[in-house]
Amino acid sequence: MTYLDALPKNSQCLFYNNLRIGEDKLSDKVSVIVPVYNAERGIEACLNSLLAQSYANLEILIVNDGSVDESERIIRKFARQDPRIKLFCTENQGVSAARNIALENVTGEWIAFCDSDDIVPKNAYKRMLQAARRTNAEIVVGSLKVQKPRESFCFRYRKKQDNFSLFYNGPSLCNRLFKYSVFRGLRFNSITIGEDVVFLTKAFNMTNKIVPIGEVVYIYVHQEDSTQKSLTHSYSLDTFMGHLNAWSEVKNQWGPMAQARGESYLACITTPYLYQQMLLVPTIESKCAALSQFRAFLDTMPWDKYSDTFEAVFGVTYGEFQTKSDIEYFHAVLSLDCKERVSTQFQAGNIGFRYILKYLILWLKFKCHGR
DSSP states (O other): OOHHHHHHHHHHHHHHHHHTTTHSSOOOEEEEEEESOOOOHHHHHHHHHHHHOOOOOEEEEEESSOOOHHHHHHHHHHHHHHHTEEEEEEEEHHHHHHHHHHHOOSSSSSEEOOOTTTTTTTTHHHHHHHHHHTTOOOOEEEEEEEEEESSEEEEEEOOOHHHHHHHHOOOSTTTTTEEEETTTTOOOOSSSSSSSHHHHHHHHHHHHHHEEEEEEEEEEOOOOTTSSSSSSSOHHHHHHHOOOOOOOOHHHHOOOHHHHHHHIIIIIIIIHHHHHHTTTSSSSHHHHHHHHHHHHHHTTTTTTTHHHHHHHHHSHHHHHHHHHHHHHHHHHHHHHHHHOOOOOOOTTTOOOOHHHHHHHHHHHHHHHHHO
């Protein structure tokens, strides 16, 4: 028999209730910011997930950014049923402006972001607040689940990762909780693509303590067959240029302590991502226009240190790449055998089986539709 077993039942209950103080005595308000544009397909499920949170002290700041579908009607129906929903309507200005409107009206001690077609698990904000209270963190980051029609996977964080890894390994706004007093003056740049990573970089420069939790706190819902894109999910030549400009801004904002880590990250993570975005641009003329702008970004990188990575991504050495015009490069890449490209990637040690499958699918799309 333990000491606790010997106690009267009411004393045991008091003991266990005290153990749960971090759970039961949370009182801070969480302000959840939701930008909305033509999101009638997903907004109802999104709002249901927010209103079902086990932590109830929320305000849900929804900015309808000039939607022309049924989004506003659906939101107003929910707002009549729950006073925690605050709706702001504006002319279409883009996701950054929409989020800034919400930031001007925050009354909570903590901020969270949610996209209008995604889902927040029931205990997400409760668990992040508990972690913040326990560790005195300024940002809490949780695991992120990507849910596609035929598959799903998670980005998870380890407890011993440093701040850089916690910000940029799977950078997303929506799987984080921000302490508003630390980031009160922070606003989004007036861009429509890549605004998340630029905002996160500003926050990175201001943050002393960020802690991870293993629990999934956000579900990114990827709707491949959607004909109406939400305010934050869209693609094209402009999309590529937006991402390129955003990462150029991030590179310029990094301080000396982040530069060394950032160099490797840009070479091994950002460059392959931007290359994939470039391949998704629909015509060869537009691809050449994208590559022309991409070169200026690439020329700032020390590719002698990452030569295998460059060849694995681009299919040629950096020296060969520099001698080719944009159209010559694409003609050379199109002439490469698919197996050759995959073999180069594999030998460079930068890919696994899942990456090979994704790469083959992307390459087939490029071969069939990229000309």
